[in-house]
Amino acid sequence: MSEHSPIPYSPTSFSQGRMDFTWEELTDAERAQAYADWEAGKGLIGGDPHRRPGSHLLPPWGIDRPFFRALALDDERGWNGAALRALLASHRPLEIEIGFGRGDFLLDRAQRHPHRLFIGYETKTKATRLMLARIEQLAQGRRAGDGQAERAGRDVALHPSPLAAHPSLWISDDDARFGLPRAIGDGRVAIFHVLFPDPWWKNEHRVKRLFSPPFVDLLAAKVCPGGMLHFKSDVQEYGELVRYLVENHPAFAAHDPALAASIGESVPTHREHWCRRHGKPVWAYYFARR
């Protein structure tokens, strides 16, 4: 493990949320409907990016930073697209987190494994911008809060970060279901981390839920043989739905708790930290790609 700076936590604002998640095995009609919805782009967070004005351009705040949008990879006002493509063309193992939220897990992981590549998807643009700032702070060898000390005229200890050498951690505010097929090659991903995704309790919101048969097909296409899906939730029944969907896919082996060792040490996500503080159980699943 490489030396890295600890990432401090601030108080959380999570509430318990509903826990009465129920699901049933899909009928053929429901499965067909899930594929039809996927094809039609239904349920994408923020709607279909093709319909957004200027969707082929990076936002000004994202230019020349480790940020991308699938539809703006050819925007030549910045080095973003070319740099990301060059990194993806390398043989460095790639890990992708979907829904990184505050980004604690991903930042920590990128610091521990400087020879791997990391990509994070998070549809909340504000959270993505905050994460960009955190990535750049770390790359400059600082920790959050150091700037304050600097302004106060105090000595600031610099913490050289492995992120300083290469921008090995990139982020996007695309809906991962839209971005992954367009930006990431088949078989390129070593590990997907999907940690505490929104359960979307209501029936009418189900189409926004990440896990569905076409989403599992997408994961199967992107993960390399021997790669893995790492999933966690504090909603036990959502975990069981994911297990049902993934284990029914021929590309994935059954959940194997022993695979936790291949993830190794990591810091908890923001939600997991909240669960620990409040004594709430967490369910973790590890599925190897055959």
Ligand SMILES: C[S@@+](CC[C@H](N)C(=O)[O-])C[C@H]1O[C@@H](n2cnc3c(N)ncnc32)[C@H](O)[C@@H]1O
């Ligand atoms: C419940 S939060 C958990 C955040 C973080 N993983 C944690 O454990 O603290 C789920 C996050 O996933 C993001 N999200 C939901 N659907 C997404 C999608 N299709 N693509 C990318 N991010 C998504 C949400 O914006 C939200 O920040």
